[in-house]
Each structure stands twice: as C-alpha cells, then as structure tokens.
Amino acid sequence: xxxxTTAGGRRCEARRSRRALxxxxxxxxxxxxxxxxxxxxxxxxxxxxxxxxxDMAPGTVVSHQSAAVxxxxxxxxxxxxxxxxxxxxxxxxxxxxxxxxxxxxVDSAAEIDGLLVTTPARTVVDLALTLPFDAAVxxxxxxxxxxxxxxxxxxxxxxxxxxxxGINQAKQVITILDGRSRSVGESLSRTMIHHHxxxxxxxxxxxxxxxxxxxxxxxxxxxxxxxxxEFDGPTEYGRLLRPGHDLATTIHRERTRETHLRxxxxxxxxxxxxxxxxxxxxxxxxxxxTRPRPRPDGRIEPAPATQPRPVPVRAL
Numbered sequence: 178x179x180x181x182t183t184a185g186g187r188r189c190e191a192r193r194s195r196r197a198l199x200x201x202x203x204x205x206x207x208x209x210x211x212x213x214x215x216x217x218x219x220x221x222x223x224x225x226x227x228x229x230x231x232d233m234a235p236g237t238v239v240s241h242q243s244a245a246v247x248x249x250x251x252x253x254x255x256x257x258x259x260x261x262x263x264x265x266x267x268x269x270x271x272x273x274x275x276x277x278x279x280x281x282x283v284d285s286a287a288e289i290d291g292l293l294v295t296t297p298a299r300t301v302v303d304l305a306l307t308l309p310f311d312a313a314v315x316x317x318x319x320x321x322x323x324x325x326x327x328x329x330x331x332x333x334x335x336x337x338x339x340x341x342x343g344i345n346q347a348k349q350v351i352t353i354l355d356g357r358s359r360s361v362g363e364s365l366s367r368t369m370i371h372h373h374x375x376x377x378x379x380x381x382x383x384x385x386x387x388x389x390x391x392x393x394x395x396x397x398x399x400x401x402x403x404x405x406x407e408f409d410g411p412t413e414y415g416r417l418l419r420p421g422h423d424l425a426t427t428i429h430r431e432r433t434r435e436t437h438l439r440x441x442x443x444x445x446x447x448x449x450x451x452x453x454x455x456x457x458x459x460x461x462x463x464x465x466x467t468r469p470r471p472r473p474d475g476r477i478e479p480a481p482a483t484q485p486r487p488v489p490v491r492a493l
Contacts, residue, residue: 218257219246219252219257221257222243222246222257222260223246223247225260225275226239226243226246226247226260226292228275229260229275229276230260230262230292233262233276234264236264236265236293236493237262237263237264237293238262238263238264238265238283238286238293238294238295238493239260239261239262239292239293239294239295240261240262240263240279240294240295240299240300240303241261241263241277241279241295241300241303241304241307242255242256242257242261242304242308242316243257243260243261243262244261244294244295244300244303245300245304245316245319245320247289247290247292247294248289248294248297248300248320248323248324248488249323250316250319250320250323251315251316251318251319251361252312252315252316252319253311253312253315253316253361253364253365254309254311254312255304255308255312255316259272259273259274259275259276259277260275260276260277261276261277261279262276262277262278262279263278263279263280263281263283263295263303264278264279264280264283265281265282265283265284265493266280266281266282267280267281267282268280279303281338281341282337283295283299283493284492284493285299285490285491285492285493286490286491286493287488287489287490287491288489288491293493296488296490297320297323297324297326297488298324298326298330298331298333298334299334300320301316301317301320301321301326301331301334301351301354302331302334302335302337302338302347302351304316304317305317305343305346305347305350305351306338306341306342306343306344306346306347307343310346310349310350310368311364311365311368313346313347313350314350314353314354314364314365314367314368315361315364315365317350317351317354318354318355318356318358318363318364319358319364321354321355321356322355322356322357322358322483322485323356323485323486324485324486324488325356325482325485325486326356328351331351331354332351335347335348335351353367353368353371353377355367355377355380356482357380357381357479357480357482358380359381359396360408360410362408362410362450362453363380363396363397363408365453366396366397366406366408366448366453366458367380367397369453369456369458369459370459370462372459373459373460373462373463375459375462375463375466376399376466378397378398378399378404378406379397379398379399379400379477379479380396380397381394381395381396381479381480382394382395382397382398382400382405382477382478382479382480383477383478383479383480384398384405384438384441384443384475384476384477385475385476385477385478386441386474386475387474387475387476392434392437392438392441392475393434393437393438394480395407395438395477396408398477399466400477402465402466402470403442403443403444403470403471403472403473404443404444404445404446404462404465404466405438405443405444405445405446406445406446406447406448406462407445407446407447407448408447408448408449408453409447409448409449409450410449410450438475441473441474441475442470442471442472442473442474442475443473443475444465444468444470446458446461446462446465448461
C-alpha cells in the first residue's frame with residue numbers, strides 16, 4: 178500500500194469520526210440533554226470543537242464561550258450547542274448548525290493544545306458583548322481570577338471593541354468584575370447588589386481581632402459600614418456542609434463563628450440561593466447598610482489572592 182493511499186485512508190477515517198460526532202451532537206442539542214451536568218456539557222463541547230475546527234479556514238480563532246471551555250473556567254447559562262469562532266475581518270458573521278462565526282479584528286491569540294484561542298482578556302469582552310448580563314459576569318469573574326487580568330487589560334480590549342453590538346452592556350459588565358469571586362453564587366450576589374444600585378462590596382476578607390488574631394474569612398465585606406455578607410448556597414450554611422459532615426455540628430460551629438463576628442461589632446447578612454433568585458436579599462442588605470452603628474472593634478484585611486495562570490500569547 179502506498180504512502181498516499183495510507184494518508185488518504187487516515188483522512189477518510191478522521192472525516193468519518195468527525196461526522197459521527199457531529200451527527201451525535203445534532204441529536205443531542207439543547208442545554209439539558211443528554212448531559213445533565215456542566216462537566217458533561219463541557220466535555221461534549223470540547224469534542225465538538227475538535228470535530229469542526231479541522232474543516233474551518235486557516236487562522237480561525239476559537240472564541241467566546243468555546244474559548245472559556247478550553248480555558249476551563251466557569252460558565253453559567255451559556256449556550257454550548259455551537260462552537261464559537263472569530264475570523265480576523267470586519268463583519269461577515271454567520272450561524273451554521275454546529276458553528277457560530279464572528280467577524281472582528283483579532284491581532285493576537287493564545288494557543289491551547291494546538292488551537293488558536295482568543296486571549297483571556299479578549300474572551301471576557303466577547304462574552305460581555307454577547308451573553309446576558311449575569312452570565313457574562315459569572316464567566317468574566319472566573320477568567321479575571323484565573324489569569325489575573327487587570328482593569329487596564331480589559332479597558333484596552335473594550336477600546337478595540339468600540340462600535341461592536343453590545344458595547345454599552347460590556348462596559349457595565351467590566352466595571353463590576355471581581356476575580357476574587359469563588360463561585361457562581363458569589364458572582365450572582367454581586368450582580369444582585371448592582372441591580373439594587375447598592376455599593377459593591379469587597380470580596381474575600383479576613384476578619385481579625387484588634388490585636389491581629391484571625392477570626393474568620395467572609396465572602397463580602399463593607400469595611401466602613403461594618404457589614405459582612407455570606408452566600409450560603411442552596412440552604413442556610415449549605416456552603417460549609419461537606420459529604421460525611423454532621424449538619425448539627427456544622428451549624429453550631431458556624432453560629433459560634435457568627436457570634437464572634439457580631440461581638441467584634443460587625444453586622445452579618447447572609448442569603449441562600451432561593452433568597453437570591455427571589456430578590457429577597459437586596460432589601461435586607463440595604464437595611465443593614467443604612468442602619469447606623471459604631472465602628473467595629475475588629476478589622477478586615479483582603480484574603481490572599483490565588484496565583485494567576487500563565488498563558489502564552491502570540492501575534493497573528
């Protein structure tokens with residue numbers, strides 16, 4: 178068998194594999210089937226990226242939520258039924274059964290497993306332009322935290338995006354991003370606070386006694402107002418409960434912790450997922466922030482930030 182025949186056979190086999198995967202994805206479109214978990218949807222989307230990229234024009238750059246999947250960062254309510262790519266041109270975008278092609282200038286890209294991918298900062302802005310506000314903040318928080326993106330980097334990308342559809346929303350998204358957010362619930366808590374036109378809190382603070390002894394780490398804090406905030410997850414104190422842990426012991430430990438925080442002069446406001454989505458937390462937080470109180474005896478310091486991941490970027 179000749180080398181040409183062998184190479185041709187490998188190409189045909191690769192095409193058949195991609196076709197089979199695409200046909201499978203086509204029968205499984207939608208957010209909730211057949212993969213009920215984010216991990217399943219992500220893995221399916223990674224396979225879809227691998228299937229469609231070989232047939233696309235040279236220089237095609239994976240972008241938007243597809244880039245976020247390759248970076249391994251958090252997504253919430255972001256559609257993953259099509260692979261998002263960008264080509265270095267103005268306009269000319271189109272949507273096909275398995276791809277969404279965007280046309281806009283791209284002068285640099287990262288490389289992940291041999292694929293060109295929009296830089297983390299560009300990905301943040303692309304998502305801020307195209308996803309719903311809350312979903313864009315969740316993804317943006319994750320990317321900013323993972324890669325240590327600075328306001329200057331994001332502002333530069335906003336300048337490059339001038340004139341693109343969604344630019345006004347993107348500017349709002351960028352102003353409230355916080356890479357110290359640790360979960361979808363914490364990111365959505367900040368969007369809730371933003372929608373209530375309340376001042377945004379600091380994230381991840383270590384509460385100390387006057388002589389510097391550590392008391393607790395809190396999700397959000399208003400230093401000058403003496404207000405601490407916690408997002409508990411599905412149920413009260415739910416974020417602290419781990420498999421195999423005793424619920425009664427966990428609740429007792431957390432209530433003791435909260436007692437110590439209040440003894441230092443802080444007010445603690447906490448909310449669950451249900452209170453967040455039903456918009457009950459914002460009113461309680463507003464009341465706490467407007468209630469006069471003496472300055473707390475304790476003090477708060479920013480918790481150490483996570484080490485950002487390096488990503489190689491090259492000019493196109």
